[in-house]
Amino acid sequence: IKRFPYNLFLPTNTHCRSDYTANTAMVRWLPAEYEDGQREPKGWNRERLHNGFQLPSPRKVSREILRSSSKPIDEDYSQMLVEWGQYIDHDVTFTPQSAGVSPEADCLNSCENVHPCFPIQIDDDDVAGAQGCIPFYRSAPGCFVSVGCDIGQALQQQQINAITSFMDASVVYGHTPTLENLLRDLSGQNGKLAVNDRFEDPRGRPYLPFVATLPSACQQDGKGHRVDCFNAGDSRVNEGLPLIALHTLWLREHNRIAGELKHINGHWSAETLYQETRKIIGALHQIITMRDYIPKIIGPASFDRHIGPYGGYDPTVDPSASNVFATAAFRFGHATISPILKRLNESFQEHEHFPHLRLHKTLFSPWRIVKEGGIEPILRGMVGTAASAVGANTLMAEEVTERMVVLNARRHVDLASLNLQRGRDHSLPGYNSWREFCGLSRVESLEDLREIVRDDEVAEKILRMYGHPDNIDVWLGGLVENLLPGSRTGPLFACLIGRQMKIKNGNFILSSTSGGLVALYSCYHGFQLEGPAIVWERNGWSDGPPQCAGTRTERNVVISCGRVEHGRDFLMIQLLKHIPETNFRL
Template identity: 40%
Template sequence: DTTATEGVFSIAVVNPPPQEAVAKSMEFSKAPKPVTHPTPCDWGPRGARLRKHSYLGASNHGYARWLPAEYEDGVSLPKGLTEGKLYNGFPLPLVRNCEIIWIVGWGRTNENVTQDQERSLIFMQWGQWVDHDLDLAPFTTTKIDNKEVHCETSCTFEPPCFPIQIPPDDPRIKDPNTCMPFVRTAPVCNARTFTREQINAITSFLDASMVYGSEVPLAKSIRNQTNQLGLMALNQNFTDAGLGLLPFENKSQSLCLFTNKAMNIPCFKAGKSSPVIALSWSLFIRAWIVVTYRDYLPLLLGDETEKEIPCYTGYDESEDPTVANVFSLAFRFGHSSIQPFVNRLDEHFQPLGPHSQVPLHLTFCASWRVVMEGGIDPLLRGLLVDHAKLMKQNQMVVEELQERLFEQVEIIGLDLAALNLQRGRDHGLPGYNAWRQFCGLSQPRNLAELSEVLRNPELARKFMDLYGTPDNIDIWIGAMAEPFVPNGRVGPLLACIIGSQFRKLRDGDRFWWENPGVFTPQQRQALSSSSLPRVLCDNTRIREVPRDVFKVNRYPEDFVNCRMIDSIDLSPWRQRSN
């Protein structure tokens, strides 16, 4: 699991979060307790219904399973582990198989990228920001029974190592003794089925857990403990031209130190060291949910939006909002819209100095670039005017991600597509057709039917040559290969999985902002007017923004002064004296 510019952006957080949101984040990090009889603590705000399953969506619990897990031994071993073993009559290809490399994008250089003519790069970034709030699959510890296992160098299956094998005809890696390191996701106890289930280390809800934390110790560690105001802790060494930055993590071996040893700047402390926007979070926990459902998802799901996420009818206590295991792979569709370069622009939206364009692989774990190369605003300007990459069937991810991922901190440059495929097998996810059936879609059985689904006979033939049957196609690559739904940026299968997850997240959240009793009608009306452009204006020094930031915009004709962007009306929260 990775992001576009890991560690390049930071968070500038200056205001306290809503106390109800903090309480919720703390609440869901606790172990479930059986409810014996109603007490005042068992009820949500203003008489919400009884919490029958308070652990649903909690951090450090297993992912939800929408289909039974499929493991090589039926319990825990990943499919494809045993060489030559047949599935539906055919062996599974190596995830770094040369044909897969070519399908994903090998041979299409960083300069040969198709631009999305309708979606901006911040559209891609928003999806990654949302993903970091929903799921985090931690690695299994590499120290078992006091024995240290070195997964970074091991090329044999020795739990928790599940190394990615390199074929002899690999176009880049020629050493036959080399493999790509891979550590299996940490499991959670599953006493019901005894099959391996992966743990989600953060809360499933859209609750800004990547900012505030999903456990009490982390939540406390990122707050200013010198007073009782509940403010976020700020970096004591650096600011972003006067605006606050996150504190650094307290690790002597912080990965970010290795990307520029002379700077000696560690990673920022915040859940994941992810590419995120500098934001003030007072009331924004609800405002950004509005942005996600009103602005982002319709551009992603296109004409399938209303089908997959129908109008809100209220909290449903029977709905399980837990993030599904398959969603943790499906939402990695965003890797297909990442550009190979990170652009930084000045206040006139012109290149910022001679190093304004940085190759993506040089930005991973590079927190020093935020501190020493202009801060967050230039990066945000680049996101506002740059196009997202358009996902193409012959270039799913760029070379920077396929060949140079974490090159500065790993023994070998990693392959993000191979990691995604290996992670799907690690998690025991069923194949392509099983998920097509789950979503009520046709299940292609032969070359002709797969050609029709993909609308690409050549690609269909490559898949059939690789997998033997559509049943065996790994979910990530199969779903990614589908043509977009009308006016969307994912195919039918991804639209179903992603849409289903966001509907469950909404309907199973008793604190959902539209749920009667959470906010007053006047407060809901005020929140519905929130916008990402306004947040950017309020929390950066950027003074000109597009009205619709997720669509492609040109400067200056598509930009307006921040004075033209409406602010949230806070008067509905005013406490009136008698």
């Protein structure tokens, strides 16, 4: 394991800090912009004006800007690039939805904004829903407690990351002791994971076990034996056949490695075999993601700028998932979803028995794995098919905007609308705020947007629909940006994804006071703040930002509006308007 460049796995029995364990609030890099300051999302009051304009309905944005009847192909990469993105996203973030807790909160049958319901309005000519809206549950609220934040931010509603934000293969093993034990083969005393006790593939290789509660809600073929939902470390495993295939692959790999370790180390206990195998699997997830995936997504230049070389394992890092990363930036991959799932034979041609499928026929359908050739035709399709490319005028396939299905829902849903509504549910600041956060120029005019998007028609549609550049939803804005060289994202998402993936030795949170922003910065134990005094001037910082250097002494400095003071607990940077580009990991 030591020769692997990305071994960030949290060792067994290491004390876990509360900010990256499961079911804790995601961090905010910029304060939320709730309409009432605390919990009412953007668009809650439909007549409210934002910069003089009403926010457009997410469904209208989806239909007129995002929806595409065709998807070009990516000449450089296979469909595996797309599927790995979804898979690894499920390893680091999961935002659970609220459930209706009062009689008036019937989110499936009401078009009223009643917490936790925040339905998506549709036009009269829209066939997406006969009742006039697409149901939407708000994200489950979580507690946000941080030393130094003002009372306004402390009272703001935050959202939960229900899984561990570490890239730790929790997607394989689960994020709680209960789930972990449920997925293990505890009776075998071999350190292996449990496998399906009813079905195996034609070569005798195992499938994932079924969920504990049967019958499950997964789709059925209506013929022969029932195939229920599979169980894995992440509950979203059954969303698509590629996800099931990757989960199955890692189940088999864990059991293969555990068997090899048992052969080499016959004296090891079942617990040792399990934990040592889990460390290897976790390291492999990190290597594939940081070496082979992220550089292709944000481009080599952004990777060098925002992430850089790996500097060794550091147990003091804070890898907490940020709200904008989970809710907007890492959802860039939804624009790369292909409308067709290809299944290939051993010659990498269309399978003679199992033809290609429209995407909506593959969702929540584990029966197709068991009864239609196992995972091999799907894996060959992933590596033998070109990925879908992204263009400003070919963003979201109609398969995901018009024919998406979810369990226990009586109608199709629109993934693009859900993403936009989720960003408003979390009250993420707008596109311009995040461009400034990343040190990018603001969009002040149609010409500015044309230059960024490189598609005049799309730029005109966006500004006409939103009225003001500051109103543009961050997910949409980041999605339509022209791609950076050698990347699959524009500069904004490259920045936000890169910042999330970079591990630094310090941290700061944001709060508001007197109309401005305050960043409370602290170095972790064993690191010293170094750097000259800096002040916020009209055109930016007067010098480079301080850094946390590796020493045994802590020194924290207060920098505020041109004066420098020494303090024991934190570094305060008073920002008059906006956060500029810095090298701090937030």
